[in-house]
Amino acid sequence: MKCRQAVRLMTYGRDAESAVLSNIQEHAASCPKCRREFATHSLFKSLLKEFPDAQNDQDAWEETRLINQVRARIRANKENGLMTWESAVISIRGWLFAFAAAAILLLALSGQLAFKQNQSGSAAPQNEDLISNNTLLNSPRDFTSDGADNAR
Amino acid sequence: MLVNQSIETTFGVGSAEPELVQFNAMPLTADDFLIEKTLNGDEAAFESLLRKHHKRVFSIARRFFRSRETVEDIVQETFSKAFFSLASYRRGATFEQWLAKIAVNNCYDELRRRKKRSESLITDLSDDEEYWLESKLSQSAFDIHLSENEREIAAEISGKLLAGLSPEDRLVLTLLHAENNSIREIAHITGWSEAKVKIRAFRARHAMRKAFARLRKAEERKTVAIQGDKIK
Numbered sequence: 001m002k003c004r005q006a007v008r009l010m011t012y013g014r015d016a017e018s019a020v021l022s023n024i025q026e027h028a029a030s031c032p033k034c035r036r037e038f039a040t041h042s043l044f045k046s047l048l049k050e051f052p053d054a055q056n057d058q059d060a061w062e063e064t065r066l067i068n069q070v071r072a073r074i075r076a077n078k079e080n081g082l083m084t085w086e087s088a089v090i091s092i093r094g095w096l097f098a099f100a101a102a103a104i105l106l107l108a109l110s111g112q113l114a115f116k117q118n119q120s121g122s123a124a125p126q127n128e129d130l131i132s133n134n135t136l137l138n139s140p141r142d143f144t145s146d147g148a149d150n151a152r
Numbered sequence: 153m154l155v156n157q158s159i160e161t162t163f164g165v166g167s168a169e170p171e172l173v174q175f176n177a178m179p180l181t182a183d184d185f186l187i188e189k190t191l192n193g194d195e196a197a198f199e200s201l202l203r204k205h206h207k208r209v210f211s212i213a214r215r216f217f218r219s220r221e222t223v224e225d226i227v228q229e230t231f232s233k234a235f236f237s238l239a240s241y242r243r244g245a246t247f248e249q250w251l252a253k254i255a256v257n258n259c260y261d262e263l264r265r266r267k268k269r270s271e272s273l274i275t276d277l278s279d280d281e282e283y284w285l286e287s288k289l290s291q292s293a294f295d296i297h298l299s300e301n302e303r304e305i306a307a308e309i310s311g312k313l314l315a316g317l318s319p320e321d322r323l324v325l326t327l328l329h330a331e332n333n334s335i336r337e338i339a340h341i342t343g344w345s346e347a348k349v350k351i352r353a354f355r356a357r358h359a360m361r362k363a364f365a366r367l368r369k370a371e372e373r374k375t376v377a378i379q380g381d382k383i384k
Binding site for chain 2: 008011036039040041042043044045046047048049050051052053063066067069070071073074077
């Protein structure tokens with residue numbers, strides 16, 4: 001096992017420990033750097049496990065008091081209309097209606113706009129015809145032909 | 153929604169409950185039965201769930217917070233959220249795992265709130281703590297066994313170390329090394345991918361080492377300053 005691999009496996013906690021802990025230890029025994037690393041790692045783990053306040057032992061909690069507190073909190077949340085999807089939807093119902101109305105309005109406007117564009121799109125060829133007629137009239141060929149006529 | 157009619161065994165709330173009840177070829181646990189009763193408006197059934205699982209929730213909250221008020225608040229909030237989300241609970245995963253997930257998420261939220269308010273105050277190690285830490289490191293032991301006195305010192309140092317970490321790092325380290333969860337379990341609890349948990353674990357360990365070094369450097373600076381004063 002290489003140092004890099006040993007350090008990586010140390011990081012993954014239980015997954016590494018169950019499978020390859022002995023391998024890591026074997027490697028660490030022959031590698032001073034990894035031994036130090038492993039010792040620091042063990043110390044970290046011990047420190048993390050000791051974090052909880054011993055005086056806050058769960059046995060010291062009064063079950064009845066806890067039940068009453070949870071019951072009170074649930075009641076308060078119910079009264080405030082919080083915590084459920086239904087109540088969340090109800091609380092924003094006004095906004096939902098507003099958004100729905102805005103969406104319908106936008107759809108209607110965009111539809112109208114599209115319709116107008118279509119209309120103007122179908123009218124466009126007529127204009128183009130007119131323009132093309134005009135250009136035909138004013139085309140250089142006409143001019144030259146006019147000039148030719150005049151010359152004659 | 154579950155159906156009660158074909159439940160073969162019935163039991164009263166708080167009575168000796170069988171672990172599994174056969175339900176249309178699908179196992180219905182005692183917890184499932186209590187959940188079903190709660191969903192039908194039986195508050196006593198929820199109390200039974202609370203009595204049964206509150207120790208687990210307490211133990212999770214205590215891993216993240218030392219203040220009694222905060223731990224209590226997390227536990228209450230967890231059960232309150234569980235009550236309102238019971239309809240979304242799906243049989244398959246155990247109720248305890250589901251509850252643990254809510255508890256861990258509550259703890260994570262609280263850690264983030266505190267970080268935003270910058271409540272975590274990083275203080276230097278005391279002389280006793282520094283001496284203890286040095287002696288433990290010099291032993292280079294694989295298995296560390298702590299006496300009652302040592303446990304108090306270790307708890308203090310742990311608090312100072314963890315205060316310097318980000319909520320994410322703290323979450324991963326606590327779940328991995330204090331709660332002894334596997335990478336997969338952490339991924340399930342946090343909703344992160346396994347790859348993300350692995351990366352986060354690696355970074356968290358690095359951050360912890362840095363916090364550790366910072367604490368020790370602060371102590372060294374303090375010692376040098378004291379020696380300087382003595383020379384003067």
